Amino acid sequence: MAQRMDKKWKIGPEYKIDYVVKPSTELGKGELGIMLSVPYDEIHFVKQNSQFKGRFDISIMIFEGKEKRVSESWIEKLTVDEFKLTNSRKKIIEMQKNYVLEPGKYRLEVLITDLKTQNRRKQVKEIDMGKLSKGPWMMGDLYFMKDSSAVKGLDDMPEAIYVGFSASGVKGKYPFSYILQSRDKTFKQGKFEIELVEERHEYIFPVRTADLNYNQYFLTLMTVIDSIEYKRSIPLRVQWSGTSSLIPNLEEAIEQMRYLSHTGYFPSRTYKKMMNAEGKEQKDFFTETWKNIDPTPHTENNELMNEYYYRVHVANHRFSGHREGWRSDRGMIYVIYGDPDAVEEHHMEINTKPYMIWYYYSVNRSFIFIDNTGFGDYQLSEPLSEY
Secondary structure, three states, X not given: OXXXXXXXXXXXXXXXXXXXXEEOOOOOOEEEEEEEEXXXXXXXXXXXXXXXXXXXXXXXXXXXXXXXXXXXXXXXXXXXXXXXXXXXXXXXXXXXXXXXXXXXXXXXXXXEEEOOOOOEEEEEEEEEXXXXXXXXXXXXXXXXXXXXXXXXXXXXXXXXXXEEEEEEOOOEEEEEEEEEEEOOEEEXXXXXXXXXXXXXXXXXXXXXXXXXXXEEEEEEEEEEEOOEEEEEEEEEEEEEOOOOOOOOOHHHHHHOOHHHHHOOOOOHHHHHHHHHOOHHHHHHHHHHHHHHOOOOOOOOOOXXXXXXXXXXXXXXXXXXXXXXXXXXXXXXXXXXXXXXXXXXXXXXXXXXXXXXXXXXXXXXXXXXXXXXXXXXXXXXXXXXXXX
């Protein structure tokens, strides 16, 4: 039995959801701060006279179990004067909402609909506000201060990144410590004291960036109050300006460039040099290689880099199993060619193992993947000699 599926399904704009849990100024309650950000190039703009206008609908719902605690929707309007801004990924529209809720577990659902195309995208987040009722002290989430950033130019990393949190309920001086880790390796540790006040208050502490490289870290802040241990953690990504936000760390990013080498964007010896280099030399190889293959060197973004690491990200999401998705056969083909124009799936044929065929009409190619094990690990029927 064969099924044919067209890839041209439509989904709405990509957007980012951040949220922070804090104690509320209302006694015994918490505050959920939700931040939404939509890049300009995800919005469908329509030219009206000399301007370009976009409109999209936003719906926020918060559930506690099956009970709906919050339901709010509104329309955002955006007007720009230059066409190039409509394609900008660095320009974003940001929206923030705050909701006072009882400590507990909630499900956040956000739906954004482009009103011109009617394309829509829904995201769901599970949020635990029950941690606010752990003891006499109400400690909120860690968050980065607005004026601190780990995204800078290639050589001007800020001396420190400032981290904040809000808390209430306890007065006095208490010791705190933090640890910065990556892949279970500790890179930094610090200790300090904070003079706490009973009312809700925002506390800020610095994390020095000396010796930090392009990487994904995990920052954990700890303290003990009235024999109760409090821990709050937050991921910290150090990256360079002009690079894709989907890059996990430099070593993985270079290893994932394997298919670019195979497909002729740069020679294999360049790939080997990047893999074997260390420290600043490795960073320089990486940035120079991407600079050389940037299809639009005079624009603010490297579109090839953004698309490539987006495909790696999607491959990891769709095809991961006993190995990372981008390393799988389907992941490899997806990273190189993108979404297939059509897919045939064969699952019910007698005396035949499950298999699928991906068609790429624009390059006149097709690829057959067979599930030899029966566990969904589809492999190419014939290895590709060029890869």
